[in-house]
Amino acid sequence: MIKEYHFPSRYELITDTNRSQVLELELKDSTYSLKLAKKIERMGRFGQFRLYNIDILSEQSYFYEHDIFPLMECKVDVSNSKLNWMGNEDNVWSTEYELPLFNNINLKVYPKVKEGKIPRFTDSIASVTIQNCDTKDTINIQGSEIDILYQLVKQIEKINPDFILTEDGDSFTFPYLKYRSEINQVDLILDREGIPLRRSEKDGISYFSYGKIYFKPSAAKLFGRIHIDTYNSFVLNESGLQGLYELARICRLPLHTASRASIGKCMSSLQFYNAMRNDILIPWKPTLAEHPKSLGDLLTADRGGLIFEPTMGVHENVAELDFVSLYPTIMFKKNISAETVICNCCSHSKLRVPELLNYHICEKRRGIVPISLEILLKKRAIYKNKKNSTANPELKKIYDARQTALKWVLVTSFGYLGFNNAKFGRIDAHIAVCAFDRQILLQTIRIAESHGFKILHAIVDSIWIQKKDTINNDYESLKTEIENKTGFPISLEGTYKWIVFVPSKNNTILPVSNRYFGVFEDGTVKMRGIEARRHDTAEFFSNVQQGILNIMSEANSIKEVRD
Ligand SMILES: [Zn+2]
Structure with missing residues (x-):
């Protein structure tokens, strides 16, 4: 599980005025960090081992360590076995950055339901529409359910979109498509790496905030393209894609994470980056559900x-x-x-x-x-x-x-x-x-x-x-x-x-x-x-x-x- 270890000197707590020597473990697979942390914790008495930088997304750590950010314009040297990022072209302070011309689509799936009924996974698919976000050109896919699924895969491959926008992709569209493709035994490939759509590993979470119960479904992710659920995105609703691009850049958060993140999570990421650049460790604490708040609530x-x-x-x-x-x-x-x-x-x-x-x-x-x-x-x-x-x-x-x-x-x-x-x-x-x-x-x-x-x-x-x-x-x-x-x-x-x-x-x-x-x-x-x-x-x-x-x-x- 462990690739390398070092003993660097770091500020253990943000309030420390002196550095301490700490043990740094480099993992072969960063997705195991939480598992390993829990194992280490169990090995000692309560509080004997103090653990840091555990629950930071590996993509985030990568951005911080290499001083890069999403949508950054930069050259990459691939002559060695490692990627060498040379980002002199772009800067996170820039206000006049140039972005690639993205190809974005809206995806909508319509189940066969009687009027007034709430759609269920057991309802078969009636039709699917794919709309180009800029030109508003729309493709309507109809036919037998199995045909619709094949057509959908084909169209997505042909259009090759960068962003797929849905209105409820996390909670309904993608889990529903996954369910229907299993019934029809179709490999539903909607990403860029040829991996069939998977059921998300985590269930969504419910949480309580200011007298209301909310449900946050887990994210439906696609490899090589960004899925944004517009119902599950505060940033997008408040400031659109341009606001999302800016936040992802400044806060160094992957786009699909930034689109679903509470604003607090964006702020934290920016602070983690600055902490890491200043050799300060980030404490590991059980993370509670974050509560999206309105301006009025906050004040x-x-x-x-x-x-x-x-x-x-x-x-x-x-x-x-x-x-x-x-x-x-x-x-x-x-x-x-x-x-x-x-x-x-x-x-x-x-x-x-x-x-x-x-x-x-x-x-x-x-x-x-x-x-x-x-x-x-x-x-x-x-x-x-x-x-x-x-x-x-x-x-x-x-x-x-x-x-x-x-x-x-x-x-x-x-x-x-x-x-x-x-x-x-x-x-x-x-x-x-x-x-x-x-x-x-x-x-x-x-x-x-x-x-x-x-x-x-x-x-x-x-x-x-x-x-x-x-x-x-x-x-x-x-x-x-x-x-x-x-x-x-x-x-x-x-x-x-x-x-x-x-x-x-x-x-x-x-x-x-x-x-x-x-x-x-x-x-x-x-x-x-x-x-x-x-x-x-x-x-x-x-x-x-x-x-x-x-x-x-x-x-x-x-x-x-x-x-
Ligand atoms: Zn002081």
């Missing part, structure tokens, strides 16, 4: 910043200012990471966390979290700029998809800082970020007040301010002053024609944070925390509420809404 779950309770009721002349990626920017600028907050090496550090007297920050080294965030923050800012300055609609779309994908990783980064499932998570780092956040928001409130604004509401990274008879340049100069004094970028989300902060349902005298609706000067409606936005609201009710809001949004003032 609510992790609310630890300053909250300035909203002034209830209807208001005019209100503007909203939002800090740009505030939490990740705090982590990046203040060097906040598991190993830098209350570090072991500089207890007399001049870098202190506000309000928390015994919290200091390392002066000697950059943390893995800030190192990992740098590329996300800087590339996102570049893509946003490029999106706003290009006139080419195609490019605009590409830049937007990429910056959206990066935004999601940034949003998740804070939750992961204190998340006990994250390998490099630590609650103190989490607390430090919140302390800086409160200081920045408080400073912002003081600045706005000194300019004659009334503060209506402030939470986490947003502030709502009110002033009658403002002149054009008021907000611009306020923004500049906030940025100069706090050192953090802020943007004007917009000015409202009117905005309503609603009271608590249980107690009508109490205001509730982050529950409001309003209409911007350009007529756009913005709402948070009210029924139309909540997942537990009946669709009918939410539609009615949305309809009423749309009518109200045409009114330019409180008086017009009443009329």
